[in-house]
Amino acid sequence: MERPLLLFNRVGESGPDSTNENQTSTLDKRPRCVISDSSRFVSSLSLRSRYAGEVQGMAASDTPSQALIDTLIQDVWAACRPNSSTTHQNALWRATAMLISSPGVHRKLLNVVAWSQVELFTEVAMMTAVECWHWLFTARPDLELQFLQEMFAAWQCTVDKRLGLFSPEEEEVSPLAAYEGCELVPKPPFIKPHDIWVQFIGELVETAKYCSQEKVEMLAMFLHKSLPMVVGGLEPHQNRHVAAVGVRFRLLQCGLSLLQGDVLPRSLSKNVLRERIYCTCLDYFCGPPRCPSQRSADLREHIHLLIKFWQTMHSDKKYLLASVVGDFDVSAVDSSGGVAMSSSSATVGADMRAASGGGTGGGGGSMMSGGSSDFPRPQTASSSAGGWINTVPLSVSTNTLTKRSTRSKRQVNQGDLFVKDYIKKRNLILDLLAVEIEFLLIWHNPTSRAELHFQGEEMVANWKAKPVSERTLRDTARLAWDISPSLAVFLPVRLKNADSIVKEVSRLVRLNPTVVSHIPQALQFLVTTETLLNDAPELVFMLSWARVSPVQALSYFSRQYPPHPITAQYAVRVLASYPADAVLFYIPQLVQTLRHDTMGYVVEFIKYIAKKSQVVGHQLIWNMKTNMFMDEEMQQKDLTLYDTLENLVQNIVGTLSGPAKSFYEREFDFFSEITNISGQIRPFPKGAERKRACLEALSKIKVQAGCYLPSNPEAMVLDIDYKSGTPMQSAAKAPYLARFRVRRCGINELESMALAISDGHNSAIDQAAPASMGVEMWQAAIFKVGDDVRQDMLALQVIGIFKNVFQQVGLDLYLFPYRVVATAPGCGVIECVPDAKSRDQLGRQTDIDMYQYFLKTYGDETTKEFQNARRNFVRSMAAYSVVGFLLQIKDRHNGNIMLDVNGHIIHIDFGFMFESSPGGNLGFEPDIKLTDEMVMVMGGKIEAAPFRWFTELCVQAYLAVRPYQEAIISLVSLMLDTGLPCFRGQTIKLLRARFAPQSSDKEAAAYMISIIIGSFKNIRTRTYDMIQYYQNQIPY
Template identity: 45%
Template sequence: PKGPKRNKNLEVQCQFFMVKRTHVRTEVREEAKCYLHSLLSQNAFPNLFCNPVIIETLMNIINILSYSLSEDNLHKVIAHHRVPDTNYTIQFIDTHEKRLELFNAFVAFGRMFTEQALMISQTLVKSCIQQYMFKLEQGKRNSDAVRQHKGLHVMWEYLSTYSKTVDANSGSGGSKLYYRTDFADYMISLSERNAAVGFVEGLVRNDYRTALKQVKDDMEHAIHNRMSSLDKFKSLQQRRRRMSIVAPVNDKGIALDFEERIAIFDSDFRNALFKLTAMLIHNIDHMDDNENEMTFTTMNSRPYGNDTPKENVLDRDMVHSLTWLPVKMFTTSVMEAAVDCWSWAIVGRPELELLIVEEIYKVWEKVISDRQGLYSIDKPEPSPLAPSEKEELKPRPPSVNPHRLFFKFIEERVYLCMHKADIEMEMLVDLLHKSLSLILENPRAPMTKHISAVGLRFRILYLALYLVQSDYLANGISKYLLREKVYHTAFDYFTVRHHCPTQSQNELRNDIRRLIRFFSLVHGEKKFCNDTNITADIDNVITNGNYIYDRSDSSSRTGAPTGWINSLAGGGGVVAGVGGQSTLSRKSAGSAKYTDKTQGTRLLSRDLLKKRNLLLTLLAYEIERLETFHNPLGRADLQIDQNIQSTYRNWKLYDMNGFSNKTWREYGRLAWSISTDLAISFYYAIPKDSLRSEIQQLVKSNPLQVRHIPDALSIFTVTSENDRQCETSIILTWASIDPVTALSYFASARLNQVANSYTIQFASRILCITKSEALILYIPQLVQAVRYDEMGFVRRLILALSEKSNLLAHQLIWNIRTNTYKNETTPDDEMKKKLEPIAQQIEINFTSDAKKFYERVFTYSDKLTKVSEIIKPYPKGNDRKQACVKALREIGSEVPTGVYLPSNPEAILISLDLKSGAPMQSAAKAPYRATFRVQTVGIEQVERCADPDYEFMHDFSTEYSQMAIFKVGDDVRQDILALQLMRLFHNIFEQEGLELYLYTYRVIATSPGCGVIECVPNSRSREDIGRNTEAGLFDYFRHVYGKEDSIKFQKARRNFVISMAAYSVALFLLQIKDRHNGNIMLDDEGHIIHIDFGFMFESSPGGNMRFEPDIKLTAEMILIMGDLTAPAFLWFKELCIKGYLALRPYRQHFITLVALMLDTELPCFRGHTLEQFNARLKPDSSETEAARYMHEVINRCAHSLRTRIYDYIQFQQNKIPY
């Protein structure tokens, strides 16, 4: 049986065969080689590779064989040496050539042995080598023993050259490896261990316990300091964010200072941790302290083998501190040291191995209960559709790197203890049961669903399923239940919609490989889904021929499980505490009673096979999606190894592509039976009409089961033949949705949605509770919704919102004024009749203080607008310039308290620069430009300006210059729509963590034909650059930023690429035209910025002939990025594709915003806008197909002849250089 005795026997045999592999007789050597190969091959006993005694023996034999090569030993009569710490001797062969041949052969064997050992457990092998070095130094009392030891030389050479790292589940057989240079980490670890050993060697018995207390105090002190520093950093960040909400804030200095302090605390903790480990290994008290000795037992209260090891209370106390304190820090640096120290302690004190691993497994359970790392609770992230000024849009991945290191140690223990100890194997299986769950409900699911944790989740699932499929677990309920937990935990990941990966390229590649390996393992489940295996698994549960299925409450999404699994869930053991849905699908859990065991197991088998097929389908689409983000251009050098993805490729080609509509419908029903969250996510993840129609029918038939899912409402309200059977009043009880989806119910007819009083009431309620700063972005659509307001709900909503926020009321009045006209001269009688009473009522509802605030803002805004009318009669040139300055001087440099620019309600005006007035080029309409000093304070603070008791605090740190253009006679509503959509693009890019840059300057229409346009700061147009120099854009970059290899040029090129990619996606989706060089800006940092969106969607210059390509990508733009094959240009294309893919999930939101504007009769709408916009977003394509489509668009636009012709026409007609 497995246990210490068998392990010792295997250890002795391995030593024996290693020694005999060096025998003087060839026959003996060959025979020993065969036996050794049998013992070590095919992972029969993987624990032998990480056995400290065997590794020491290997190094000692290499060292002894190296002696035989010395000329001094060549002619000795007694040419043999004893192998240290064994009873074996090695006799040397009589010729130098044979000795050299034997030495080289054994060194080659040592390399292969070490390679296999590192595949199983790097940390344990390195700990063995390091501990052996300490042993040599202590035994010889000098460093020559280490420097002259040839066995150590070979190991060091091997580690420094390759130091292999397993990319995923090591020891599983057939795992593909890649090389990584981590010898520096090994040397750091060695240095830390040496320092710790030196510290311990300097102690005497009387100082030992005092030093131990000091070390533990140092660890607690580091933990306390780190937590205090983290709290201070968070509060400082919040304070800085409140001070400057919109204007950029430089937090780099604060962050760097925080990171430096954290690194110091981590370093202090690491040093103390290594000292504690050294004290445990060299425990002075553990020899003679018999009074405190106690029997070591496992968590299951069973003694470890027949010879129960002894350890004193001090040992247990140090082991407890060694294992439990690191998770209080739980950082990557600390966990690296912790895993290193755990392995060192196991090697240095092998009699405490089971005690140490038992404590480590308890710590893992503690991490689960504390919801840390992989098990952290998923908190709602800010929505890019409803941004808040108090929350930063950015990815918020959980800290799973410490968990990866932790699990790697546990994973290594699994492969080691398979052939080593049944007791530890039982503990590991119990740990896996506690690590996985049957729960699929979003709030209660134990593992985070964040995309950054996908690799670690499926790495754990791979290990669990690997054990389930192996013979190491006995058949029974534990094995069957663990398989069910694997499936449910895998399905749990797919119960939410995932967007862009936040991992680095290498991390994402590794995660994809792990997913593919798990896919292959699940694919092999088919042979385990037969009746025989199922019967064997649950044979101990289904007894006396009585097996009963019970229907769970179908009206409740969280119905308690029934039948035998429910009875076991509360029965303790490995399944104690398990709850949630039944492991059987609701479809299979019929009301019939099966008294025949064969019928029950056949049903279970069929149910498991269906789940396996559904899981394979979900995995295949997720792998494809992640592969697309990892390698959007399909580059050969980024392809995943073919040998590990053959099963996945074959499944996609021959199985999934052959699915019939009936199969997809069955998958939809199965997903619904497992989890309604899974079904809704399935609906959006896979573009199959039959699947979506089936889930849609289920949603309409069972809305109670999905009303907790916001995304399900869009499915429920899609018009279909079954709408008459739907009880739409349930909409009023649905979960909250985003404001854009709420707006869509005001234009249901255009968007193929159910339209009635319930949908509009629900939408009104959602918008009424949405924050003002989020709603300001959607003022144009909200005002247009009045056009379709037959029941008066929108009118009441607007009035309610205007009472809720003064700034919202101001923006509504400006927009209402504008939209009473179709353009700057033609009234819109229908809208005028509806909107003017609303504007009047808003003004009536103002309080006296709000009324004064309103009059201050609007009076000042009207004065600024009238300047255009004043200067219009003057001829262009100096006369108009002087008239403009005079008009501004009459307004005065002082600004009334609390006044803000209509385009920027987050900032208060401080002063007006009277000399900044500058008329623009237009002779007919006389727009002009003026500069203001403004201070960003946030919408909440500007709102308080209506309070007469509010005292505005001037803060120079958040003050900056803002230049704005005031236009009269131009309809800027089309620019507003373009910039509104681009603002959403920007928000999405920020939230998804993509390196894409859009500068969405502000534009607002204050009355028909009048508007305020903010200028792009620190920038100049490409036209101006061309007028000042005949050099191209690339020469301009070199002139401004220096040589190509300079840091300044590289930064400017990077900024150019990320902005060029973002604007390319926006130009394509919105079909923005008239892209001559006068409408393209470059800022001081190298960003390219597009302005003036008078032609978009279906309108274009030249009578809407759509002559220009989808993207402006000229030769000089490409030259800045290198050429069509340069790394910078390839990165540009990757960013374009990633940005495009990130926007696709929001397709319906963009279409909603455009649909609500269609009846404004703007020039860009010509009858097919929605259909064409929808088609560009490829709603029925997979991620790979969409990426390929965007790639084709880019290739088609690069060096387009039509771009050159259009620039030439603009030069000939308007003298715009190119």
């Protein structure tokens, strides 16, 4: 009866009757075991009875027992093939019941019970397997050691097959280099089966420590094989994605639990295991920080595991004694008189990082063969201790190690040095873990709600807050470099506000650039203003460096860096490596780089990419024509760019021939006819006459096959809504709106079809594959004349990048970066936001506030429609609030704020931003527009749940975009020479300050919250709306 009781304690130890340090007021914030384990345990007991009875009935039949066993084994393997969870569950339970009821050891049954979940590798299959294993351990304790051999061999198979925790990292598309058809989504590894498996192993470790030395030794060997001794490898042994952080550190916690105490005898093997744990821990930090993509409950559990591991690692110092760790200089002689092993602290401390494979070789066979007697056993002083570190026996004799009288003073000093080395590594791990824990805590609980507090987080915060000297920071950087250059490269981004680390890493990269040339982020330490001005010899290594983002490549042709032939060659090579449609996004900046193209590299690249993609060529021509002049009337030439741009336009057009030339002429003729309508209707007075003239001019335009709107190069124009021509409010400039029937087919497909039409295949549209044709829809556009839209283009570029970032990290936010394209000085095309009206229009139509509009449109607050609309409102409000704050977008009256039919808020018209604002650049408006009616939609007060969610989303959005601050700054810096009114001398300095680059994640979150509180129902917001009402009759 004792064994089942032990099983109950093991499975239910975190159940409802146990105390839990992280209990909160809401059930979903509690550990999942609190919710599910008891019911699963009762269900498991029921299943045991059921399948035990089934197997007893089978055994009572006339079928021979061996035939019955063979049938059950075949059923399990057959259930793995179609991935049927229910079938596999039934088959595995029957096989386990047969194994328990069969006398002796049936190796094939043991094998199938331990291995089947590897074939399926699903969450359900793994949970079923663990339940069966618990039953087996309870009912047949005599099979435990044999089963563990099989189970560890099955684990090793997942290592060899690169499943779950050991899966290779999927390459993610950079938000700065998005291209047509790319997936901007989180790509976490599928680690759930390993998570369940490691939980079982953790329970096994805690029980084995007190009852079975044999299990302890088997577990230690299992950890030796699972944890590599490589830090920062190009192909990491364990996946470094943040979604796998919980599984990784749960496994490492098992190792530390075995190390701390006298469970394992003092031996070289024990020291090697500690080295493996430290290496695997540090390897996680050899990549850039990532925003977590886990669900809230999973993230909470992972944070709990990290804090627990941090505490265990913190207490590891008392186990790092020279008499224990350093005392392993073995010179044992085996029975044949030969030297068994000779090692030193220097060997383990430094050389072990060079060991390849990390002890994963050998597969599972060595663990499976034979019974428990086949497993490596503790050796006596006379036995052989041969073999290198990856195959070191678990217990090398320590008898000779305790004879201190035979030890020399040199050996004692070596032991002390080795312990100091470990303490330094431990401190580095604690520093890095503290930063990671802080970030995950802020992400999980942005507003510091008391009910989401973790026990132990203060201890981590206190460690992180301790003062550190400049010398210690430099030593930390050197230590990280010695462990792995990859670790050192990502140290500055984790340990912020540490200039000493940046300087030291820069020095180390310059001394040995080849070891980090595969890391794009390392290039910033090699290429600086200083190295470029001094023409440092190590710059030559830049030519073979991994590619950076397009915007960073473009920044080498800007004010940020002095011109240099090597940076120019590298930048052009990087730009040429990206798809043409990825470069299309950066055309405004690409044209501006010509100002700093002292060697002609950009000129040649523009010629190259214009030939590579006709659509990119068209967009380049429009942008170059726009930037030839400094004014909208085309009277003042841009003396720096005019000649270069004119020659480039002539060259691009002059080299066109055949279908490409026909495509160009057709597209530019069509667009010229569209834009000329503004000039035709301008003489007519505003009102009915201008409207009539607009419709008449629009009716004369005939759609030609294979054309597109400059703002939407992914959609082919099929028809024009000839009744849609609507002149806008401006009397002098006569912009107008028109609707077009378009088919969204993608840039590449549109170009292919347009060239085919130009080649005489007019049926190309009809013959196109249905999958490539896309959806037909109405697309409205505004054609502006007399307005410089380049500032809007810049704002929407940043909004587009932010949208990509939010999608990449899985943040539930909404942005609509509608497209704007400048086609000539003072001219441009603006994509209209579909199914949306300005707040001004809604006010004129309904004469009610926004909250009343939501109630009237979507129903009472309790309705599903209202809840969805409010959810969409909060998601979009949070995203645009962060954008508005960082870009300092002003003039936020109700004519520039729109609401769509789904409740999203959308900001338009970015004529005032950065350093410009209405009323003589006073900066009168607050950082974020949060009016009374907006707050009412979000609950009416700061403490309301919707507003609290809005605040949390704002903080998460801010934290998500901060890693891309240099890219945003480069994007803006490239436009400084355009003379746009938003640039007044301090733009970059102020923009950088708003990203709070020197602040920790916790400080940055507090900063963002202070911005929200400062903008909450700010009197200046209402005052500005009142001014707009009295001046321009815009309701508020």
